[in-house]
Every structure is written in structure tokens, then in C-alpha cells.
Amino acid sequence: xxxxxxxxxxxxxxxxxxxxxxxxxxxxxxxxxxxxxxxxxxxxxxxxxxxxxxxxxxxxxxxxxxxxxxxxxxxxxxxxxxxxxxxxxxxxxxxxxxxxxxxxxxxxxxxxxxxxxxxxxxxxxxxxxxxxxxxxxxxxxxxxxxxxxxxxxxxxxxxxxxxxxxxxxxxxxxxxxxxxxxxxxxxxxxxxxxxxxxxxxxxxxxxxxxxxxx
Amino acid sequence: xxxxxxxxxxxxxxxxxxxxxxxxxxxxxxxxxxxxxxxxxxxxxxxxxxxxxxxxxxxxxxxxxxxxxxxxxxxxxxxxxxxxxxxxxxxxxxxxxxxxxxxxxxxxxxxxxxxxxxxxxxxxxxxxxxxxxxxxxxxxxxxxxxxxxxxxxxxxxxxxxxxxxxxxxxxxxxxxxxxxxxxxxxxxxxxxxxxxxxxxxxxxxxxxxxxxxxxxxxxxxxxxxxxxxxxxxxxxxxxxxxxxxxxxxxxxxxxxxxxxxxxxxxxxxxxxxxxxxxxxxxxxxxxxxxxxxxxxxxxxxxxxxxxxxxxxxxxxxxxxxxxxxx
Numbered sequence: 001x002x003x004x005x006x007x008x009x010x011x012x013x014x015x016x017x018x019x020x021x022x023x024x025x026x027x028x029x030x031x032x033x034x035x036x037x038x039x040x041x042x043x044x045x046x047x048x049x050x051x052x053x054x055x056x057x058x059x060x061x062x063x064x065x066x067x068x069x070x071x072x073x074x075x076x077x078x079x080x081x082x083x084x085x086x087x088x089x090x091x092x093x094x095x096x097x098x099x100x101x102x103x104x105x106x107x108x109x110x111x112x113x114x115x116x117x118x119x120x121x122x123x124x125x126x127x128x129x130x131x132x133x134x135x136x137x138x139x140x141x142x143x144x145x146x147x148x149x150x151x152x153x154x155x156x157x158x159x160x161x162x163x164x165x166x167x168x169x170x171x172x173x174x175x176x177x178x179x180x181x182x183x184x185x186x187x188x189x190x191x192x193x194x195x196x197x198x199x200x201x202x203x204x205x206x207x208x209x210x211x212x213x214x
Numbered sequence: 215x216x217x218x219x220x221x222x223x224x225x226x227x228x229x230x231x232x233x234x235x236x237x238x239x240x241x242x243x244x245x246x247x248x249x250x251x252x253x254x255x256x257x258x259x260x261x262x263x264x265x266x267x268x269x270x271x272x273x274x275x276x277x278x279x280x281x282x283x284x285x286x287x288x289x290x291x292x293x294x295x296x297x298x299x300x301x302x303x304x305x306x307x308x309x310x311x312x313x314x315x316x317x318x319x320x321x322x323x324x325x326x327x328x329x330x331x332x333x334x335x336x337x338x339x340x341x342x343x344x345x346x347x348x349x350x351x352x353x354x355x356x357x358x359x360x361x362x363x364x365x366x367x368x369x370x371x372x373x374x375x376x377x378x379x380x381x382x383x384x385x386x387x388x389x390x391x392x393x394x395x396x397x398x399x400x401x402x403x404x405x406x407x408x409x410x411x412x413x414x415x416x417x418x419x420x421x422x423x424x425x426x427x428x429x430x431x432x433x434x435x436x437x438x439x440x441x442x443x444x445x446x447x448x449x450x451x452x453x454x455x456x457x458x459x460x461x462x463x464x465x466x467x468x469x470x471x472x473x474x475x476x477x478x479x480x481x482x483x484x485x486x487x488x489x490x491x492x493x494x495x496x497x498x499x500x501x502x503x504x505x506x507x508x509x510x511x512x513x514x515x516x517x518x519x520x521x522x523x524x525x526x527x528x529x530x531x532x533x534x535x536x537x538x539x540x
Contacts, residue, residue: 002485003363003364003402003407003478003480003482003483003485004364004407005406005407005409005417006403007399007403007417008417009411009414009417058217058219060220076217077217077218077219077220077261078215078216078217078218078251080248099252100249100252100253101245101248101249101315104312104314107314113288113317114313114314114317115314115317115318116245116314116315116318119244119245119248119249119315119318120244120248120318121220121241121244121248121261123220123263124241124244124263124265167313167314170313171313174313176313184447184448185447185448186313188312188313188447188448188449189311189312189313189314189315189449190312
């Protein structure tokens with residue numbers, strides 16, 4: 001037994017690019033434009049009509065429940081859940097930090113589980129239930145974790161806080177808040193540049209020990 | 215990110231048909247693929263979402279444990295059967311990524327994840343893995359995270375997975391389907407060394423997909439340990455990691471399994487150390503000798519020479535933990 005390559009090499013032939021659907025749509029949109037009078041064609045090109053027609057064809061329906069309310073949207077497959085929340089629905093509580101899955105600022109719950117919304121394609125959560133920071137409070141009554149973050153100063157600049165709180169709630173629900181060590185380990189996906197970690201841990205411990213439903 | 219078409223697969227057969235077309239990629243958790251698409255490392259024309267296929271199960275077989283390719287890293291790490299039969303796998307999974315990412319990442323996706331070499335990610339730098347023939351930025355660059363085993367003149371990147379290190383140690387098999395039907399591949403043969411083709415991470419052909427993994431039953435459950443050394447206590451890739459499974463009887467090692475992460479282009483099995491340990495008593499002295507054997511052939515670059523000391527120390531430490539002598 002050895003670590004060397006023992007198997008024949010897999011198929012390495014380079015991809016032969018198929019003309020993409022976008023290219024096709026753009027070209028057919030242009031053909032349509034060319035079929036019109038020349039003046040129209042020039043105008044269409046000026047207004048990037050080809051791009052817009054292609055876009056309209058590429059959007060897909062997305063139905064999901066966000067913080068208890070049903071939403072029916074049209075989204076591009078490349079739109080992340082984070083961008084849909086912030087740009088299409090004005091739910092700007094969920095923050096864009098690194099946008100690369102490294103900081104946790106965009107943490108939301110999908111069907112009750114915490115995920116990174118910047119690496120989640122919106123189209124892939126079709127039919128699911130999403131909870132964001134805006135969905136935790138009941139009217140004017142803050143969620144116990146929000147109260148605890150206020151009480152313990154669990155933030156300084158506040159930018160990572162929505163992600164920290166969504167993660168903290170999940171941390172307790174998952175049963176991973178039984179010691180300071182465990183909380184730190186299971187909150188490690190949420191980075192706080194201000195370094196409010198000790199206070200965040202205190203807030204989570206208080207909610208956990210208080211036994212209030214999260 | 216370039217626009218792409220999105221479809222949902224309804225059967226493995228449908229996936230095979232879809233991926234036989236150029237420019238089409240499978241998406242499961244997306245934690246690596248979407249990241250790559252944002253960085254401009256890859257720009258597929260079409261994504262096939264396989265999340266709706268019934269490939270999530272974790273089930274005992276006649277002589278092992280089968281884990282479906284879509285089982286989430288978080289679910290596998292806390293599964294009762296995994297904890298009872300293969301705790302090493304659970305330890306390795308919990309050492310990787312963050313809880314949020316483990317809630318998205320799948321077993322198959324974890325196996326297919328690509329290197330985190332910063333020169334691979336930086337599209338203005340040369341990289342033979344990203345663009346064959348352009349050169350290697352890491353070779354003469356800041357290569358602190360890079361390989362000490364099995365590198366080539368083309369590429370010194372390491373495989374970033376923790377889960378794969380455990381699966382390599384545990385003699386797992388990868389179950390693969392393709393046009394010619396189903397086949398099994400030893401986990402240790404699945405990933406490649408870079409050789410002259412660093413653009414290839416593994417031996418999965420373009421028109422094949424992973425269905426799952428199977429881990430044969432063993433006697434390592436009581437004496438397993440995964441040690442991960444990294445720049446911060448959690449949520450960082452390994453500088454060096456060690457997976458150990460020992461079959462201990464009294465103080466005697468009946469058989470040993472060891473693999474390392476963060477040191478090579480693939481999970482690095484320590485075959486020589488395993489051979490040495492079989493039949494020996496579990497003592498720190500024997501562990502140190504095994505660690506020295508494991509380091510034969512190691513080669514450092516300008517900034518990763520520390521791994522030549524860190525790796526044997528980590529092997530010794532992991533063996534001590536696994537055998538319970540610390």
C-alpha cells in the first residue's frame with residue numbers, strides 16, 4: 001500500500017464550450033432588433049435591450065416563507081439568499097460581511113437550521129422556511145437572546161450582531177451551549193472584529209441557564 | 215458571478231446525462247462551488263441541483279456503515295451509529311469548518327472540495343491547478359500552508375478536508391456511479407498526487423458522480439483520536455492534522471491506522487508507521503519512533519519547515535490521546 005497514484009488518469013479532455021443559453025438569447029434578441037427598422041435596432045442596443053431580454057428569460061419563480069410570511073418572487077439562479085433578502089425584500093438586518101462564507105455575519109435559519117446565506121443560492125431554498133433577525137422578536141417584545149445581548153454588551157459596532165444572535169439561538173437549540181468551551185467552539189463561525197466574545201458568551205450562558213424558550 | 219441555468223435532478227441517471235455536457239456542474243451544499251464561482255475560479259453554464267435525490271441515509275451494512283453522498287456534515291458528526299462505530303469520523307467532521315457550514319456541506323461535497331491554496335484562489339497569480347501551464351505561485355511564494363509530502367514541480371498545494379483524513383485512515387470505499395454502472399474505489403486511491411496534472415484533484419471522471427462512502431467495521435472505536443493543529447483554536451484549516459485509530463488489547467497494539475491532513479495533495483496515510491506499530495506496546499517511545507518513520511521523505515519549502523517538527527510531534531500526541539496514555 002502506498003500514497004502514490006495507483007489508478008489510470010481520469011478523462012482530462014478539455015471542455016468544448018457549448019454556446020450558452022445567455023449567448024443564444026442575446027443573439028436572438030439582437031436578430032429581432034435587426035428585423036426592426038435600423039433606428040429601433042440602434043436604440044435597442046443603446047439601452048442594452050439584449051441584456052434585459054436575456055435577463056427576463058433567465059429569472060425563475062421562488063416561493064418561500066420568510067419570518068412567517070409567504071413570498072412569491074422571480075429571481076436569477078445566481079442570486080444568493082443574502083442578496084434576495086437585502087436587495088429584493090429590504091430585509092437588511094442580515095448583514096453582508098465577507099460574502100465568502102468566512103465571517104458568519106449573514107447567518108440565517110433555513111427550516112430551523114443555521115446556514116450561511118451568502119453561499120446559499122436563493123433558488124435552492126424554494127419551498128422552505130427562512131428566519132432572519134427580523135423574525136425573532138414578537139412585536140415590541142425582543143427575543144430573550146436579543147435582550148441578553150443588550151444586557152451583556154454583546155457587541156460594539158454591531159455589524160456582526162444579527163449573525164451572532166441567529167447563531168446563538170441555534171447554538172442553544174442544538175444543545176451545544178453546555179459550557180463556555182462548548183459555546184466558544186460552536187460560535188466559532190461568527191467572527192467579531194470588535195472582540196466582544198466574552199460578553200457574547202455571557203449572554204448565551206444567561207439565556208441557556210435562564211431556561212427561557214428560544 | 216456569471217449567469218447560469220439551474221435544474222433539479224430527479225435521478226442519478228439524470229445527473230449523469232446532465233454532467234456529460236460540457237460546462238455543467240453538480241451542486242449539493244454549494245459551500246465550495248458558490249465560493250469558487252464568486253472568486254471567478256469557475257463559471258459553469260449550468261448547475262444540476264442533486265439535493266432532492268434520496269442519497270442522505272446513514273445505514274449499517276453487513277460489514278460496515280454506508281453514508282449517502284448527501285448526508286450533511288453536521289448530521290453525520292452527530293449520528294448515533296457514526297458515534298458508536300466510527301467516532302474518528304465524527305471528531306474529524308467537528309474539527310472542520312463552522313456549525314453553519316457543516317449544516318450545508320455534504321459528504322460528497324467535502325470529498326470533492328478543492329485546495330485552499332491562496333495562489334489557486336488569486337486569479338492574478340499563476341497556478342497550474344487553476345490554469346495548467348501557467349506556473350506555481352506558491353513554490354517560491356509564501357508557502358507556509360503547503361505540502362511536505364508528495365508534491366511535484368507543478369504544485370505544492372494541500373487537500374483541505376478533515377473528514378477525508380479520517381475516511382482515509384478508516385479504509386473507507388467511495389461508491390461511484392457512471393455510464394458503465396456502479397463501482398467502488400478505495401478512499402486512499404480516490405485523491406491524486408499532483409504529478410504533472412495538478413488540475414486533477416482526484417480520479418473521478420467527468421461523467422461520474424459519488425453516491426456515498428462505506429466504512430468497514432473495525433475495532434478502533436475505543437481508541438480513536440483526531441488532532442488538528444491550526445492558527446486559531448477553531449474554524450481554521452489545518453497546519454497539520456492527524457487521524458488515529460488503534461486496536462488495543464491490554465497494552466499491545468493489534469493494528470493501527472494513521473493518516474495526516476495539511477501535508478499533501480491528498481489525505482496522507484502513514485503506512486510505514488502503521489506497520490511499525492502493529493504488535494508493539496503502546497508507549498511514548500514507540501509512538502515517537504513511529505512518527506519518525508512517518509516523516510521519511512518529507513520535504514519542506516521556504517516557509518513551511520516548521521511542519522517537519524510539528525508533524526511528528528502531532529503524530530506522537532495523537533497516538534498518546536488515542537491510546538489513553540495522556
